[in-house]
Amino acid sequence: SPRVIAVSNQKGGVGKTTTTVNLAAALADLGAKVVVIDLDPQGNASTALGIEHNATVQGTYEMLHGASTMGSVLRQSQQHPNLWCSPATINLAGAEIELVPSQQREQRLKRAIDEYIAQATQRPDYIFIDCPPSLGLLTINALVAAGEVLVPIQAEYYALEGVTMLWDNVGMVAQYLNPAIHISTILLTMVDSRTNLSREVENEVRTHFPDTVLTTVIPRSVRVSEAPSHQLTVIGYDNNSSGALAYREAAIEMAEKFAQR
Amino acid sequence: SPRVIAVSNQKGGVGKTTTTVNLAAALADLGAKVVVIDLDPQGNASTALGIEHNATVQGTYEMLHGASTMGSVLRQSQQHPNLWCSPATINLAGAEIELVPSQQREQRLKRAIDEYIAQATQRPDYIFIDCPPSLGLLTINALVAAGEVLVPIQAEYYALEGVTMLWDNVGMVAQYLNPAIHISTILLTMVDSRTNLSREVENEVRTHFPDTVLTTVIPRSVRVSEAPSHQLTVIGYDNNSSGALAYREAAIEMAEKFAQR
Numbered sequence: 250s251p252r253v254i255a256v257s258n259q260k261g262g263v264g265k266t267t268t269t270v271n272l273a274a275a276l277a278d279l280g281a282k283v284v285v286i287d288l289d290p291q292g293n294a295s296t297a298l299g300i301e302h303n304a305t306v307q308g309t310y311e312m313l314h315g316a317s318t319m320g321s322v323l324r325q326s327q328q329h330p331n332l333w334c335s336p337a338t339i340n341l342a343g344a345e346i347e348l349v350p351s352q353q354r355e356q357r358l359k360r361a362i363d364e365y366i367a368q369a370t371q372r373p374d375y376i377f378i379d380c381p382p383s384l385g386l387l388t389i390n391a392l393v394a395a396g397e398v399l400v401p402i403q404a405e406y407y408a409l410e411g412v413t414m415l416w417d418n419v420g421m422v423a424q425y426l427n428p429a430i431h432i433s434t435i436l437l438t439m440v441d442s443r444t445n446l447s448r449e450v451e452n453e454v455r456t457h458f459p460d461t462v463l464t465t466v467i468p469r470s471v472r473v474s475e476a477p478s479h480q481l482t483v484i485g486y487d488n489n490s491s492g493a494l495a496y497r498e499a500a501i502e503m504a505e506k507f508a509q510r
Numbered sequence: 511s512p513r514v515i516a517v518s519n520q521k522g523g524v525g526k527t528t529t530t531v532n533l534a535a536a537l538a539d540l541g542a543k544v545v546v547i548d549l550d551p552q553g554n555a556s557t558a559l560g561i562e563h564n565a566t567v568q569g570t571y572e573m574l575h576g577a578s579t580m581g582s583v584l585r586q587s588q589q590h591p592n593l594w595c596s597p598a599t600i601n602l603a604g605a606e607i608e609l610v611p612s613q614q615r616e617q618r619l620k621r622a623i624d625e626y627i628a629q630a631t632q633r634p635d636y637i638f639i640d641c642p643p644s645l646g647l648l649t650i651n652a653l654v655a656a657g658e659v660l661v662p663i664q665a666e667y668y669a670l671e672g673v674t675m676l677w678d679n680v681g682m683v684a685q686y687l688n689p690a691i692h693i694s695t696i697l698l699t700m701v702d703s704r705t706n707l708s709r710e711v712e713n714e715v716r717t718h719f720p721d722t723v724l725t726t727v728i729p730r731s732v733r734v735s736e737a738p739s740h741q742l743t744v745i746g747y748d749n750n751s752s753g754a755l756a757y758r759e760a761a762i763e764m765a766e767k768f769a770q771r
């Protein structure tokens with residue numbers, strides 16, 4: 250059955266979206282069937298994959314409210330044919346407040362995914378969920394639906410400070426809502442080996458999470474940040490750039506690590 | 511009466527906290543009395559100002575629930591004696607869900623600030639509110655309590671894409687909850703004039719928001735990102751660095767612009 254991976258970190262701007270779309274693209278180009286669920290009202294993952302997400306589009310919002318099935322909202326990426334995306338529209342911004350008083354508010358995403366997997370003619374190999382920078386109901390839905398969490402950590406001081414909070418929250422979800430959820434993977438992003446700060450953060454992370462952090466790190470590279478303005482992943486925008494290479498390596502390392510579990 | 515400024519942008523990692531603490535520090539060092547309200551459960555502003563914010567501390571959470579007054583939770587910065595901070599503790603993470611069913615849920619912060627201003631022996635000149643990267647109830651509370659919004663925009667593609675969403679949200683709060691709220695200031699952060707992307711984003715912002723964006727921009731500078739690991743603002747950490755200089759200039763430009771209104 251598919252690997253369902255929530256990409257989460259409540260710290261903002263650490264590379265959640267960039268990691269989601271580029272790992273997904275790398276795995277899709279290797280022949281895997283990959284789904285990306287954009288769960289962030291900003292819709293950055295939808296933008297990076299070139300998927301329309303104006304307010305009239307049916308997407309993740311309708312899926313959470315049970316108005317549409319996941320199968321009906323998935324859109325295929327032009328650039329990576331094995332990659333499908335459930336777009337985030339502006340309506341998603343209201344979902345957190347709307348869901349608070351509703352029934353089974355934490356299980357909405359899980360029910361939609363389980364239903365999709367049960368009826369899909371070709372089951373996906375990977376389902377990535379791009380989370381917003383918070384630990385509210387949208388992220389809780391992702392942590393309940395997923396089997397594992399991938400945490401991007403930017404090589405900066407604040408990003409390190411927030412990891413304990415995230416670790417505790419995943420623990421709470423595991424205790425009360427989804428016993429399977431755990432942090433399986435940490436990926437260091439925007440690493441700049443020329444600065445002391447970046448090296449110090451990397452050392453800290455490797456010391457505290459030796460079995461979880463990938464050997465591959467993603468370097469800071471302007472090609473990575475240029476790609477979304479062309480509605481492309483960096484894999485599609487400049488496949489020989491240091492960022493594209495690093496994401497392809499990280500995808501392979503992640504797949505191999507899982508196989509050896 | 512004091513200028514109450516919400517520093518907000520739902521895009522994560524654009525420099526909200528860094529801008530809040532460094533503008534506040536620059537104004538405090540010029541002799542103004544400044545208050546920073548840390549409204550982000552991550553507590554990054556509290557960290558940068560060297561203010562204790564473990565779970566036992568009374569802070570912004572207690573203030574929102576009416577359990578403590580603002581005057582009783584404010585702590586003085588060691589480094590900048592004119593600067594006081596209401597710390598964010600981990601309890602704040604639950605506040606968004608807790609506040610949804612409560613009375614006057616959008617007015618909690620405003621009531622606490624108004625009460626403080628009414629009874630303070632020495633009124634502050636500035637109150638900055640550091641918002642989390644979302645448009646949920648915490649940020650709505652800030653937009654209701656404040657008289658204006660300062661929007662940091664990182665010189666990156668996604669940061670530009672999110673501005674319309676923020677603009678619309680501020681408009682909604684102005685229509686239904688706080689007629690005074692408006693985006694008064696845009697500050698470009700992490701500008702790297704060597705890259706096309708950065709120059710293009712700056713041009714876009716200056717074209718679309720000519721009267722709102724400050725002339726001063728904040729350059730990307732590793733000294734800025736090193737400062738919080740020493741529990742210091744960059745003004746206190748390396749006052750001659752390009753980042754410190756830029757934040758001092760931005761503070762003066764903001765004060766002068768307001769005076770000429």
Ligand SMILES: Nc1ncnc2c1ncn2[C@@H]1O[C@H](COP(=O)(O)OP(=O)(O)OP(=O)(O)O)[C@@H](O)[C@H]1O
Binds near residue numbers: 293438
């Ligand atoms: N390796 C990299 N090199 C250079 N820039 C990068 C890299 N990774 C991400 N970026 C840029 O950094 C910014 C933050 O990345 P991204 O938006 O993916 O983070 P996020 O965690 O998804 O943010 P949010 O918290 O808002 O969801 C973006 O402008 C992105 O283009």
Ligand SMILES: Nc1ncnc2c1ncn2[C@@H]1O[C@H](COP(=O)(O)OP(=O)(O)OP(=O)(O)O)[C@@H](O)[C@H]1O
Binds near residue numbers: 406524643699
């Ligand atoms: N001018 C700058 N030069 C270099 N690094 C910077 C600069 N401004 C901010 N940073 C770094 O970029 C990261 C993001 O900044 P910051 O945390 O202030 O953004 P934020 O918008 O408050 O994030 P969040 O959305 O999580 O609240 C931090 O690690 C910070 O140290």
Ligand SMILES: [Mg+2]
Binds near residue numbers: 266289380381
């Ligand atoms: Mg994102």
Ligand SMILES: [Mg+2]
Binds near residue numbers: 528550554640642
């Ligand atoms: Mg912040």
